[in-house]
Each structure stands twice: as structure tokens, then as C-alpha cells.
Amino acid sequence: MLGTSTLAAEVTHISKHGFWLLLADEELLVPFDQFPWFRKGTIEQILKVEWPTPDHLYWPELNIDLSVQSIRNPSEFPLVSGVAG
Template sequence: MNVKSAALGISTSPVEVTNISKYGFWLLLGDEELFLPFSEFPWFRDANIAKILHVELPSSNHLYWPELDIDLAVESIRHPEQFPLVSHVSA
């Protein structure tokens, strides 16, 4: 989740969700913006917006949504073709 400095307007979080659409959502990770389409990451499709916004970066290549119990490697977002979808959620 993003935390902003009220005085400076500077993000103090290394990761934040910047936009959500009906197709997926965008993450800002440092200076890199990543898109997670619901077609590739169906675990988020029916999730509450507040739960999607609550994302943590436990390590440089590990994202975690604690309220959804979802762990993702950053590389799986950058190169989803290298990480076959393993889910029982229907598309």
C-alpha cells in the first residue's frame, strides 16, 4: 500500500497500485510500471479493490497481497510466458 509524505508528497512505499481497470491493474515498483491483466492473473479478478491495493514487497523479487494470500515473483509479471498459469479459477 502506498504511503505519502503529507509535507512533500513523496511516495515512501517501494510498490503501489496506480490504476485498476476492468482488464487488470498497474503496479509501480520503484521506477518500473507493470501491468497485471486479469486474464494472466485471475486471482485478482473478483477481489475487493482495497485488498488489491494492500500489496507488500517483502524482498526485491517478491510481491505479497496478505489479505488475498497471493504471492508473486516480480519476474512472473515481467515474463508471464515463462511461468505457466497454475490456477483452478476459471477465466
């Protein structure tokens, strides 16, 4: 029986505007204005990213799940919050 294959994701740079995420040979910008959930995360929390499937990213310490497609094409994924204003 083969073991579970995991993909490696790496945060390569963090600035006040967002962070760069390396997925295999593709580097994507995750801007805080489009992904505000990361804005209050610590560097350590943002660095701990998991890539369990080709289109799924997970930050366990922030409890954030994202589709890779939502980073590539954020206009196709409007922000919706379940938190009452």
C-alpha cells in the first residue's frame, strides 16, 4: 500500500501588502486587500501552510481554507463572510 502523497507549498516573501506563495513551479501573490483573513495572522501562522490537494490550501493555525483557483482568479470568487456586521 502506498503512502499519502503531499504537495509542498512555501511562503517565500511577506510584506505589508501580502505574501508570495510558491506552489511547485508557480508563484502566486496573496494580497491582504483581497484575502483579509491573513492580515492579523503572525508570520509564523502564515508560514505554516499545507497543500493537501492540487486545488486546496490550508493554514491550520488560522483555520483558513482556500482554493488555489481563488488566488489565481480572485474576481471569480467574491468575498462572503458569515460574520454578522
